[in-house]
Amino acid sequence: MSWLPNGKEAVLTWFGLNMLGAVYVPINTSYRGGLLEHVVALSDAKLIVVHSQLMPRLADVDRALLTDAIVVGGEATGIDGLTNHPADALQPDEEAEAEDPIEPWDSQYIIFTSGTTGPSKAVLSPYLQAYSMACDSYHFLTGDDRVLVNLPLFHVGGTIFVYVMLAHGGSVMIENSFRTDGFWELVRRNEITSTCLVGAMTPFLLKLPPSNRDRDHPMRSIVTIPWNEDSLALGKRYGIDMYTGFNMTEISSPIVSEANPAALGTAGKQRAGVECRVVDENDCEVAPGVVGELIVRTDRPWAMNSGYYKNPEATAKAWRNGWFHTGDGFKYDEDGNFFFVDRIKDAIRRRGENISSFEVESEVTQYPAVREAAAIPVPSEFNEDEVMVVVAPTPGEAIDAEALFRFLEPRMAHFMLPRYIRIVDDLPKTPTQKVQKVNLKADGITADTWDREKAGIKVKGERIA
Structure with a gap:
């Protein structure tokens, strides 16, 4: 250990x-x-x-x-x-x-899941799982690259890029954390050619003051998650090829993008050697554009996890019907792009519409004063859900709930617009920095929560003649 x-x-x-x-x-x-x-x-x-x-x-x-x-x-x-x-x-x-x-099928490491709704599970990862990610997923990295690893090594997001460079004969620089200030000087000084940015890292870098040195650096590629306007803007500003993808501790980066994909919100396309399907509750494939659960299998044996250590029930549930069930809601289009929608259990249903908390959060975090956001369902008087967003401010900024709502009005479908906005200093997190929505749901509508209906704001869908 x-x-x-x-x-x-x-x-x-x-x-x-x-x-x-x-x-x-x-x-x-x-x-x-x-x-x-x-x-x-x-x-x-x-x-x-x-x-x-x-x-x-x-x-x-x-x-x-x-x-x-x-x-x-x-x-x-x-x-x-x-x-x-x-x-x-x-x-x-x-x-x-x-x-x-x-042997390739021996367990190389155990990484613990976040345990957002229950005890953390111990994921058994064979040597071939890491090798498959290194050699089949990140095709744009070579032995000439030096990757900055500032995601923790107890998380697959940090672990994999060390292994990618080991497999390709490149090098890594390992930092203990991400720091916006001094990021580009670190890159220049250490001749960093690639890195991975998740969550708020991308908008933080984008908010740095413009400089005549913005393109004076050796960085050639960045993997960024999620894929949105900020991702494209960062690549254009700094002259970098931007990529995205989808991965979790149990699998081996089955979905990756080409450089600078045009489809906002995409996680990319399935890579060679894997098969991805979006299915309903009976494991039957759904049509393009329909939300279902992403399930995955690989051509190469042992290219994904070999179960949860000392947890046969969870292993059997995840691996049923010969496919690994991710627990993530996805949809796909006719061009083969896959789009992450939400964790299955985090979906919000309002007025007959299924709402992705991920998509709500993506729009909310575009507001300059918002550092991070979580969208959750709260009970409605109509036996469905109302949308609530809990937001934390960017350091030195203050969030005005009504101003945030007005910012969202032209950007979101009417049924996605939050009724409730709650402002907190920080969102509750698991030790691997995943938001504990179960805690926010338990808190519900607090005394300091802004309610658009009490503020006299009515939201209606646009009538089309």
């Missing part, structure tokens, strides 16, 4: 454990208490490589099978029942090797 921030020690731990034939289990550096206890017990790990600042948290939980700790970054905390070892145990040993040959 590896409990480390991004850095050299995290990479040495990953590949050192694999070289010995062990399974690498990175865990989130935000874990503590019950969640930490859950993943430690579920992993069956006996050894943990841990940063000294995190180690005291182990004293407060049941450590299950853990017996040994390699401590880096400072003095170790003494914990009864745990034997400490110095950081130099991480030094490479060229003569070390696995007791048994490592």
Whole structure:
């Protein structure tokens, strides 16, 4: 088990454990208490490589099978029942090797899901899963690239780009976090040619003041999720080929785009070696434009997860009928573009219309003062849902709820427009930074929530003669 921030020690731990034939289990550096206890017990790990600042948290939980700790970054905390070892145990040993040959179907690592609605699940990832992502999905990266990895290595978003460069013979620069200020100087100084931007990273970079050095950099490509107007604008401003895609811990980037796709909102097209379908609740394929669940299978065996460790029920449910069920709502068009709509459980139904919370959030976050947003359903007097958005402001900005609503009016279908707007400092998140909508739904309509109907604003659909 590896409990480390991004850095050299995290990479040495990953590949050192694999070289010995062990399974690498990175865990989130935000874990503590019950969640930490859950993943430690579920992993069956006996050894943990841990940063000294995190180690005291182990004293407060049941450590299950853990017996040994390699401590880096400072003095170790003494914990009864745990034997400490110095950081130099991480030094490479060229003569070390696995007791048994490592096969492509062996588990390379376990990465934990976010557990937004239940306990985190431990995803078993074979070596061929990472290899398939590296060699079949990110075709635009080569051995001449240097990728900036600032997404955490306990998340597949950070892990995969390290492996892409390993497979192609390129290089990576690993940072512990994304920082808007100084981003381009970091890129120039370290000759970065590619990176991945998720969520607010793209608009943050776009909001930097224009400079005569905007195109003075070595960056050639960026993977950005989601794909919207900001993605296109960033590419045009900085002269970069922009790509997008869809992935999750359990699969192997089955959907990727060409450079600078014209279809806003697309996740791309299915890549070679995979088959993607959008299906109804009976696993029957739906027509183009109809929302269903994305299911995936691959030509190459072991190119996706091999189940959830110690959770056969969840494994069987996800892998039914020979396809992996993503739990994500998608639609597709006649040109083969796939569009992420929402997590199945996050859909909102209002006045007979199915509304994508993802699409609502994409429009809301275009408002300059909004840093992040979550769209949720709240009960309506008509036995369906009303749309509520919970927003957090950009640092130094204030959000006026009615001004935000007026901004959205010309941009959204009338039935998607939020009735309720709630402003908070920060959205509640899981340790892997996914918004905990279940908490927001539990809060519901609070005393400080703005209600457009109480503000006297009526919304009606446009009549077409």
